[in-house]
Amino acid sequence: MFSRRQSELQPLPLGNEGKEGGVLQASLESLNLYKNITxxxxxxxxxDLVSENTIFCTKEVLTSDEASRYLGISKSYLYKLTMSKQIxxxxxxxxxxxxxxxxxxxxxxxxxxxxxxxxxxxxxSYCMKKGGAL
Numbered sequence: 001m002f003s004r005r006q007s008e009l010q011p012l013p014l015g016n017e018g019k020e021g022g023v024l025q026a027s028l029e030s031l032n033l034y035k036n037i038t039x040x041x042x043x044x045x046x047x048d049l050v051s052e053n054t055i056f057c058t059k060e061v062l063t064s065d066e067a068s069r070y071l072g073i074s075k076s077y078l079y080k081l082t083m084s085k086q087i088x089x090x091x092x093x094x095x096x097x098x099x100x101x102x103x104x105x106x107x108x109x110x111x112x113x114x115x116x117x118x119x120x121x122x123x124x125s126y127c128m129k130k131g132g133a134l
Contacts, residue, residue: 059101060100060101060102061090061098061099061100061101062098062099062100062101062104063096063097063098063099064078064079064096064097064099066099067097067099067104070101070104071104071108082097087099087104087107088100088103088104088107
């Protein structure tokens with residue numbers, strides 16, 4: 001297939017000795033630069049996520065944007081809840097809405113749905129008080 005023997009083949013130079021070697025070196029350098037830029041962008045994204053998530057743990061009063069992200073709902077749905085006065089909020093200047101993080105957590109945990117076992121237990125204790133049995 002090949003007319004040249006293995007001993008006749010020589011590796012391409014990696015320096016600026018030949019045209020192919022210079023192109024190869026430049027390609028390697030640009031690849032390393034691309035990797036460094038990509039890694040820096042990924043590190044910045046991770047740092048942004050960490051700082052964004054620590055806001056929820058440390059900040060007591062949240063803006064509308066922060067509250068919607070904290071609750072995992074859209075901003076328009078949050079506005080709907082505030083307009084119908086279904087969610088606790090504050091309007092110190094009459095325009096901007098602010099939310100207390102602890103009150104939001106309490107609101108999220110309101111209207112707990114009982115499990116089937118809890119309902120059966122309540123029903124059984126209710127029937128026992130009335131003198132009946134299930």
